[in-house]
Amino acid sequence: DVQEQTAFDVIVVGSGAGAMASAVVAADQGLSVLVVEKSDKYGGTSSISGGGIWIPNNHHFAAKGGQDSYDKALQYLRAATGGCVEEVRLRAYLDNAPKMIKYLESRSRVRYAVAEKYPDYYQHLPGSLPGGRTLDPELFDTSVLGTDLAALRQGAPSNLLMGRIAWTARQAHKAMSREFGWRLMVLGLMLRFKLDLAWRRKSKFDRRAALGTALIASLRRSLQDRKVPLWLKTEFRDLVMDGDRARGVRVQREGREMVLEARRGVVFASGGFEQSQALRDKYLPKPTVAGWSATPPGNNTGAALEAGMKIGAATGLLDRAWWAPTIRVPKEEKPRGVFAERAFPGAIVVNGLGRRFVNEAAPYLEFVDAMYQDQERSGAKSIPAWVVFDANFRFNYAMGPLMPSQIMPDSRLRKEWLNSVYWKSDTLGGLAAQIGVDAKGLEETVLRMNDYARTGVDAEFARGGNAFDRYYGDTNVKPNPCLAPLTKGPYYAMRLDAGDIGTKGGLLTNEHAQVVRDDGTPVAGLYAVGNCSSAVMGTGYPGAGATIGPAMTFGYVAAMHIAAAK
Ligand code: FAD
Known part of the structure; x- marks a missing residue:
């Protein structure tokens, strides 16, 4: 009975995209593999995500005649990662990411298509592209999962x-x-x-899954094809060491303590620590609240980080997260990330002084970074910040859970959302009073913004001034697709928290995804991928898919390295 087997070549901790990619590849290499997942659902944050992967030099873009190159991508990555990642790891990413996706598409059920128009996030940096490096999962028919469909973590409603x-x-x-x-x-x-x-x-x-759920479903089916067991409700507790080599894991499986042997390697892929308030308090900038995170509650609490630190592993980037502003909606288990809507024309974001402090259309990591900086610099109460828009915006565009009023007028919104998800007033002054923002400041900001909308130039933050901003602009709005005046009441405000979609600090790894000590020597038999490792993307977020791309790539790298090691 495979369920009772307690010794494997490889034990993978976690069941997100990096974990399952690693397990698929390891199984193909002839290794016996077990995946352990603490939750009663598999897929982790990866399953509720967009599932996008950022893969420079990928074959899909090339097939469409796209122009990318290794050197261009390296130039971009060097700049985008903030100079804190060893070049050998950047190169390992660029070498292996295109191989990883080609491998999975030819051997497994994973399928992607290129998002040709999705620009790299830092258009001003050398080597950036206006599109072609982000891949987007194809829809996946989940009926092939059989009974395993029930435990698939489903994407957030906002993803569908x-x-x-x-x-x-x-x-x-x-x-x-x-x-x-x-x-x-x-x-x-x-x-x-x-x-x-x-x-x-x-x-x-839908029978078909989309985005991250499609990716996870396709990986789950690929594990079924290989008869790789996935144990749910099995929580990794600690490493079992044999001298200075990792040799297994201690887990709690449905309440029962077990020791599992990993003859060739343990792959940590158990996510970051965003759901641990204690670790957030210890490492992240303040204020910080686990409930602001758009990740599944209770899943990722830093188990791998703590176990690794106990055996002397080095760490990096512990004060960083994959930031994204979030909106909390009553009765939903987690808040929603606000990725796109900030760029739509006619929504502005202000602090407690009623002043803008950032290009609203900026990438989500930089947006929340700016919230913290503004809070620190001026004590301007930018956590939370407020997104403000008028009736015209409300008619045309979504904001968080509010669908455009042409589809869903205020009268059809849930009653309890008023004054908890959104605030509303006939005047800007009235709105400011409700949300505790300086009224004069807000009115001045709107006047100035209305001028920018007319000229098409945001003289303060250059919103709409590059291809990334404009990706979520409205092509019908001229002269700047990200700018429109706020002129028509009622006016609306929504609260933006300093949320995240995962932390990005963790165990330091080398180019083979091996966990290393402070002196750089690898811990034999121990690998870390995804958000439990210190991000190969450093302090930046180079493009859509820059978290799952590396998780899957280094999952692939780890499996290949384990298979090659004697
Ligand atoms: P996870 O996918 O969270 O997997 C970790 C798993 O480990 C979980 O299932 C967890 O339960 C399990 N686990 C934790 N502790 C233990 C333990 N002790 N024992 C056993 N199991 C354990 N990123 C992109 O690159 N592209 C996107 O398109 C994208 N879109 C996003 C959209 C949203 C709405 C959100 C919230 C995030 C998005 N992200 C995206 C971010 C991305 O989803 C995460 O950064 C990524 O999925 C993290 O992968 P991971 O494997 O490290 O963790």
Whole structure:
């Protein structure tokens, strides 16, 4: 009985994208593999994510005639990572990321397509591209999972069209930016969903998974193909060492203590520490609250980090996270990340003085960095910050859980959302009073912003001044697709917390994904990938998919290294 087996070549801790990619590759290399997952669901944050992966020089872009090169990507990565990552790791990423995705697509059920229009996040840096490095998962038919479908962690409702219909990031983008033909496309998706009569009888959700859930479902099916066991409700507690070599793990499986032997290697892929308030208090800038994180509550509490530190592993970037502003919605288990809406024309973000402090359309990591900097610099109460918009914006665009009022007017919004998810007033002054923001400051800011909308130039923060900002702009709005005046009441405000989509500090690893000590020597038999490792992306977020891309790539690298080691 495979369930009772307690010795394996490789034990993978966690079941996110990096974990499962590693397990698939290790199994292909002829190694016996076990995946242990603490939750009763598999997939982790990876499963509720966009599932995008940032892969410079990928074969999909090349097949479409895209121009990228290793040297260009290296130049960009050097600049984007803030100079704190050893070049050998950057090179390992650039060498292996394209190989990893080619490998998985040719050997497993994983399928991606290129998001040609998704620009790298730092358009001003040398070597950046206006698109082509981000890959977006294809939809995946989850009916092939059989009974394992029940334990698949489902994506957040905001990831699906109307909370239940699967769509790719490319399709979602087309609708959000109201590109030509978006209405017809949405209608088509809805029709296909309704007409899937067999599945409609079984489930209120789409048969097909999208985004991160599609990625995780495809990896789960790939593990089934290889008969790799995945134990749910099995929590890693500690390492078992044999001298200075990792030789196994101590776990608690459905309440029972067990020791599992890992003959060739342990791969930590158990996420960051964003769900541990104690570790947040210890390492992250203040104020910090686990409840602001858009990640699944209770999952990622830094178990690998603590076990690694106990055996003398080096760490890095512990004061950093993959920041993203979030909005809390009552009755939802976790807050929602606000990735795109900040760039839509006519929404501005202000601090307690009613002043802007950042380009609203900036990448989400930089946006929250700016919240902390503004808070620190001027004590301006930018945590929380407030996003403010008018009735025109409300009519046309979504903001967090508020769908455009042309689809969902205020009268149809949940009553309890008023004054908890959104605030509303006929005047800016009235709105400012409700949310405790300086009224005069807000009114001046809006006047100034309305001027910028007319000229198309944001003289303070250059919003809409590059391809990344404009990706989520409205192509129909001129002269600047990210700027529109706020002129029509009622006015609305929503609270933005200094949230995250995972922490990015963790165990330091080398180019083989091996955990290293302070002196740089590897801990034999111990690997770390994903957010339990110190991010190869350093202090930056070079492009969409820059967290899962590395998690999967170094998962692949770790498996290959274990297989090659004698
Ligand atoms: P996870 O995917 O969280 O996996 C860790 C797993 O380990 C979890 O299942 C957890 O339960 C388990 N675990 C934890 N502790 C233990 C233990 N002690 N024993 C056993 N198991 C344990 N990033 C991108 O690159 N592209 C995107 O498109 C993207 N979109 C996102 C959208 C949203 C809404 C969010 C919230 C995040 C997004 N991210 C995206 C970020 C990305 O999802 C995470 O950074 C990434 O998934 C982390 O991967 P991981 O493998 O480190 O952790």
